[in-house]
Amino acid sequence: MASVRHTLLSACSALALGMIVGPAFAQDQSIQTDGSGTAASAATVDPGAASQEIIVTGVRASLSSAQSIKRNAPQIVDSIVAEDIGKLPDNTVADALQRVTGVQVIRGNGETTGVDIRGLPNAATLLNGREAFTGTGRGVALQDIPAELLAGVDVYKTSTPDIIEGGVAGVIDIRLHRPFDFKGFTIAGDGRAVYSDQAKKWSYLGGGLVSDRWDTGIGELGLLIGASYNKRRYEDQVAFDFDASGTPVATPDTVGGTYTDGNRRRIGLNASAQWRPSDKLEFYADGTYTQYKERYGVNFFIGLPKAGNVVSITPRSDSPSLAQGATTLNDYTLTSKQAYQNKTQTYQGDLGGKWHIDDQTTLTGEFVYNYSKIVDRNAILDTSFNAPSVTYDFDNNGTPNVAISGVDITDPSNFYIRTLFDNHSLATSKQYAYRADLQHDFEGGFLQNFKLGARYTNRKANSQATASIGQANPDPDGTQLTSIPGLASLSPGGLVDGKLGIDQFALSDTDFLLDNTDTIRQIFGYTGARAFDPTLAFFDKEKTYAAYAQVGYHLDAGSIPIDGIAGVRVVNTVEQLNGDGVNARENYLDWLPSATLRAKLTDKLQARLAYGKTITRPEFSALNPLVTYTPNGATGGDSYYGTGGGGNPMLTPIKSQAFDASLEYYFNRTSSVTVAGFYHKLKGYIQTYSAPEVYGVDGNGDPATYLVSRPRNTGDGKLYGAEAAYQQFFDFLPGALSGLGAQINGTFLIGTTADPNTGAQERLVNVSKYSYNAILIYEKYGISARLAYNWRSNFIDSYTSGGSQGGTIRVSPVQQLDFSGSYSPIPWLTLTFDATNLLDRTYHDRFVGVSQTTGLASNTPRDTRMYDRTFEFGARFKF
Numbered sequence: 001m002a003s004v005r006h007t008l009l010s011a012c013s014a015l016a017l018g019m020i021v022g023p024a025f026a027q028d029q030s031i032q033t034d035g036s037g038t039a040a041s042a043a044t045v046d047p048g049a050a051s052q053e054i055i056v057t058g059v060r061a062s063l064s065s066a067q068s069i070k071r072n073a074p075q076i077v078d079s080i081v082a083e084d085i086g087k088l089p090d091n092t093v094a095d096a097l098q099r100v101t102g103v104q105v106i107r108g109n110g111e112t113t114g115v116d117i118r119g120l121p122n123a124a125t126l127l128n129g130r131e132a133f134t135g136t137g138r139g140v141a142l143q144d145i146p147a148e149l150l151a152g153v154d155v156y157k158t159s160t161p162d163i164i165e166g167g168v169a170g171v172i173d174i175r176l177h178r179p180f181d182f183k184g185f186t187i188a189g190d191g192r193a194v195y196s197d198q199a200k201k202w203s204y205l206g207g208g209l210v211s212d213r214w215d216t217g218i219g220e221l222g223l224l225i226g227a228s229y230n231k232r233r234y235e236d237q238v239a240f241d242f243d244a245s246g247t248p249v250a251t252p253d254t255v256g257g258t259y260t261d262g263n264r265r266r267i268g269l270n271a272s273a274q275w276r277p278s279d280k281l282e283f284y285a286d287g288t289y290t291q292y293k294e295r296y297g298v299n300f301f302i303g304l305p306k307a308g309n310v311v312s313i314t315p316r317s318d319s320p321s322l323a324q325g326a327t328t329l330n331d332y333t334l335t336s337k338q339a340y341q342n343k344t345q346t347y348q349g350d351l352g353g354k355w356h357i358d359d360q361t362t363l364t365g366e367f368v369y370n371y372s373k374i375v376d377r378n379a380i381l382d383t384s385f386n387a388p389s390v391t392y393d394f395d396n397n398g399t400p401n402v403a404i405s406g407v408d409i410t411d412p413s414n415f416y417i418r419t420l421f422d423n424h425s426l427a428t429s430k431q432y433a434y435r436a437d438l439q440h441d442f443e444g445g446f447l448q449n450f451k452l453g454a455r456y457t458n459r460k461a462n463s464q465a466t467a468s469i470g471q472a473n474p475d476p477d478g479t480q481l482t483s484i485p486g487l488a489s490l491s492p493g494g495l496v497d498g499k500l501g502i503d504q505f506a507l508s509d510t511d512f513l514l515d516n517t518d519t520i521r522q523i524f525g526y527t528g529a530r531a532f533d534p535t536l537a538f539f540d541k542e543k544t545y546a547a548y549a550q551v552g553y554h555l556d557a558g559s560i561p562i563d564g565i566a567g568v569r570v571v572n573t574v575e576q577l578n579g580d581g582v583n584a585r586e587n588y589l590d591w592l593p594s595a596t597l598r599a600k601l602t603d604k605l606q607a608r609l610a611y612g613k614t615i616t617r618p619e620f621s622a623l624n625p626l627v628t629y630t631p632n633g634a635t636g637g638d639s640y641y642g643t644g645g646g647g648n649p650m651l652t653p654i655k656s657q658a659f660d661a662s663l664e665y666y667f668n669r670t671s672s673v674t675v676a677g678f679y680h681k682l683k684g685y686i687q688t689y690s691a692p693e694v695y696g697v698d699g700n701g702d703p704a705t706y707l708v709s710r711p712r713n714t715g716d717g718k719l720y721g722a723e724a725a726y727q728q729f730f731d732f733l734p735g736a737l738s739g740l741g742a743q744i745n746g747t748f749l750i751g752t753t754a755d756p757n758t759g760a761q762e763r764l765v766n767v768s769k770y771s772y773n774a775i776l777i778y779e780k781y782g783i784s785a786r787l788a789y790n791w792r793s794n795f796i797d798s799y800t801s802g803g804s805q806g807g808t809i810r811v812s813p814v815q816q817l818d819f820s821g822s823y824s825p826i827p828w829l830t831l832t833f834d835a836t837n838l839l840d841r842t843y844h845d846r847f848v849g850v851s852q853t854t855g856l857a858s859n860t861p862r863d864t865r866m867y868d869r870t871f872e873f874g875a876r877f878k879f
Contacts, residue, residue: 082152099775190876198235238864250322346370375425466530466532608662762799770793
C-alpha cells in the first residue's frame with residue numbers, strides 16, 4: 001500500500017511539474033490497448049510498427065489496419081486508413097466518412113457538406129487528437145482538409161475521460177502523417193483531372209509529401225512537409241415550389257429554379273518535426289494551414305404566380321385549399337444573380353513532447369494555437385421582365401413546370417434592373433489551449449494503469465456583418481440590363497433535365513457583379529462597400545478548465561479476460577457574450593463520467609459495454625444575438641412581410657447520457673462481423689424553428705410581421721438504434737476470383753425530441769431511420785477497384801416552414817453509387833480512375849404535415865435537385 005501511495009504522490013508531483021513547463025510536452029488524445037487490456041498511448045511510436053499500420057498499400061492493407069484499430073481500442077470506434085499516401089477511399093474526408101457504419105451525410109454545392117454520426121451532427125472534430133474548428137463553429141469543415149495529407153480518420157462513437165469533451169454525436173479524429181511514421185526518406189505525390197458533367201468543366205487536384213529521418217549526435221530527427229492543391233468546378237440544379245398563401249385557394253408565392261455554378265479552390269499545407277534525443281524523451285512541433293476560396297453564382301429564375309392578371313387557379317384534388325396550377329397574363333417575373341465570393345483561412349500550430357520518467361510512468365504535455373478567419377461577400381441583383389402568358393403546374397410528377405409564351409427570356413434587352421442586395425461579413429476565431437497528462441502503468445493485477453490530466457482553453461470568436469436589406473432601383477421604370485456593357489449574361493441550360501420547362505434565361509454576370517460592384521451601386525445612388533451594422537456584431541469569449549482521472553483495469557472472469565477504462569472528466573465553462581444590447585455571462589460545471597468494458601469471449605469473439613455522459617456547447621454563431629430581416633418585396637408572398645434568421649443567446653449546451661453495447665467477431669485480419677446497439681437520452685437538443693415576429697413597419701405604416709428562424713433548445717429526447725457491419729476478402733475462391741471482397745453495413749435509428757413550442761415528440765432532423773452501404777472490392781494482379789453504393793431512407797430537413805401548405809420539410813430517400821479503380825504497372829506508379837454519382841441521383845423533398853396557418857394537413861412538392869457526375873483520371877507515385 002505504501003508503494004502505491006508513493007507512486008501516486010510521485011505521479012501527482014510530476015503532473016504538476018508538467019503543467020508548469022507545459023509547452024514543451026504533448027501527446028495524442030486517443031487511447032488504444034496493447035491487446036492484453038493495458039491502455040497505451042496511440043502516440044507511442046515504434047518505427048517498424050508505424051510503417052505497417054500507417055503506411056499501407058492497397059485496399060486490403062487499409063482495411064486490415066482499420067479493423068485492428070477497431071478491435072484493440074477501448075472505445076467503440078470505426079476507422080478509415082489511407083490505402084496509400086494521398087489515397088483515401090474517396091476524394092475528401094467528408095466523402096470517405098459516408099462509408100462508415102452509422103454515418104449519414106448531406107450533399108450540396110458539389111461536395112459532401114454535412115456529416116452526422118448516428119443521425120446527429122454534433123460531433124467534436126480533432127486534428128491529430130487536438131481540437132480543430134473553422135470560423136466561429138465548434139468543428140472543423142471536414143471538406144477543407146485535403147485527403148492527400150491524411151493517414152486516416154477515426155470515428156469514436158463512445159468516449160473516454162481523456163478525450164476532449166464536446167461531442168454528443170461522437171468524435172472525429174483526423175490523423176495527419178508525421179515523419180516517424182516512415183522508415184526513412186519518402187517522397188510521394190499524386191495528380192488528377194476531374195470532369196463534371198453538369199458544369200461541363202474540367203478541374204484538377206494534386207498533392208505531395210516529402211519526409212525523412214536521421215540519426216544525429218543529438219538524437220533522432222525527423223521532418224515532413226506536405227502540400228495539396230484542389231481546384232474544382234461544379235454545378236447544382238434545383239426546381240422549387242415556395243410556401244403557399246392566399247384564399248380561398250393558396251398558391252405558391254414563388255415557383256422557379258436555380259443553377260449554382262461554382263469555382264472552388266482549396267490549399268492545404270502541413271509540416272511536422274520530431275526529435276527523439278533519447279529513448280526516454282521526445283519532442284515535436286506541427287503546423288497545419290488550410291485555405292478555402294470560392295466564387296460562385298446562383299442563377300435564379302423566379303416565377304410569381306400572383307404578380308400578374310390571374311386568369312384561373314386549379315385546386316389540388318387531394319387538398320382543395322391548395323393550388324395544383326394557375327394561368328396568368330402580363331405576369332411580372334424575375335431572374336436574379338446571387339454572386340458570392342468567400343475565403344477561409346485556418347491555422348493550427350502545436351508544440352509538445354513526451355517524457356518516459358521511468359519504465360512505468362509517462363508525462364506528456366502540449367500547447368496548441370488555432371486561428372480561423374472567414375471573409376464573405378455577396379452581390380445579388382434582381383432583374384425583371386413581363387411575360388404575356390404563363391401557365392404554372394405546381395406538381396408535375398413531383399416537380400413544378402412553368403410554360404412562358406410571348407417573350408424571349410434569353411434576350412437581355414427584355415430585362416430591367418430592379419433590386420440590389422449588397423452584403424459582406426467577417427468572422428474570426430482564435431484559441432490557445434494547453435494540456436498535460438500523466439500515465440502510470442502497473443505490473444499485473446486488477447489495476448493496469450491510471451491516468452490524470454488537465455486542459456485549459458481560451459477562445460475568442462467575433463463576427464460582424466451588414467444587414468441583408470435590398471436597395472430598390474430609384475427609377476420606377478427600371479434600368480435596362482443591356483445599358484451597362486458586360487453586365488448581361490445567360491444562365492446555363494438543361495435545368496433538371498427540362499422538367500421545369502425553363503432552360504436558359506438572361507440575368508447579370510457573376511464576375512461583373514463582384515469585380516465591378518461600384519458600377520452597379522451607382523444605379524442605386526451610392527458607392528463603396530456598406531459599413532458593418534453594429535447591431536449585427538457579436539463578440540464571444542470562452543474559457544474552459546477541464547480535468548480528468550481514469551483507470552485501466554483487467555480481470556479474468558473464469559476463462560474470459562475482461563478489460564476496460566473507467567473515470568470522470570470535469571469541465572468548467574465560462575462564457576462572456578456581447579452584442580446588440582446583450583451582455584451575458586455564463587458559468588457552468590459539468591461532470592462527465594464514462595466507463596467501458598470489453599470481454600474477450602474467445603480468441604475471435606469479443607463483447608463491449610460502454611456508458612458515458614457528454615455535452616455539446618452551442619455553436620458561437622447560434623449564440624449570437626443578431627437577426628437579419630429580409631423584406632419579401634416583389635419576390636415574396638403575402639403571408640409575411642419578410643423572412644429573417646438569427647441566433648439565440650439563451651441557448652444551453654446539449655447533454656446526453658449514452659449506453660452502448662457491441663458484439664464483434666473477427667475471422668482474420670481483414671474479415672469481421674460486428675453488431676452494436678445504443679441508446680442516448682438527450683436534454684436540450686438544438687434545432688431550428690420558425691415563428692412570426694414583429695419588426696418595424698410595412699409600407700402602410702402598420703407593424704411588419706416576419707417569419708424568423710432561430711435555433712432553440714428542445715425538451716427531453718432520445719436516440720436509439722442498432723448497427724451491423726460485415727467485411728471479408730474471399731481468398732478461398734479460385735484464381736482471379738480470390739481478389740474479390742465485400743463490405744456491407746447498415747444502421748437502424750429512431751430519434752425524437754420534444755418540440756419547444758408544443759411539447760409534442762417529433763423526429764430529430766436529418767435522422768434517417770434506415771441507411772446502408774454495400775461495397776464490392778477487387779484487388780489482385782496490381783488492380784484495385786471499389787464499387788460503393790450508399791442509401792438512406794427519408795428524413796426531416798426542418799420544421800415550421802410557414803405557409804398554407806404542410807409545415808414540415810421531409811426529404812425522400814437518397815442514394816449514391818461511386819467507383820474507384822487503380823492499376824500499378826510498376827511498383828512506384830499507380831494509375832487511377834474514379835467516378836461519382838454514377839446513378840445521376842435526383843433529390844426530392846416535400847412539404848408534409850399540418851400547416852402553421854390553416855391547421856390543414858397536406859403533402860406537396862418542394863425541391864427537385866440534380867448534381868454533377870464526376871469522372872477523374874490521375875496517377876500517384878511513391879519512392
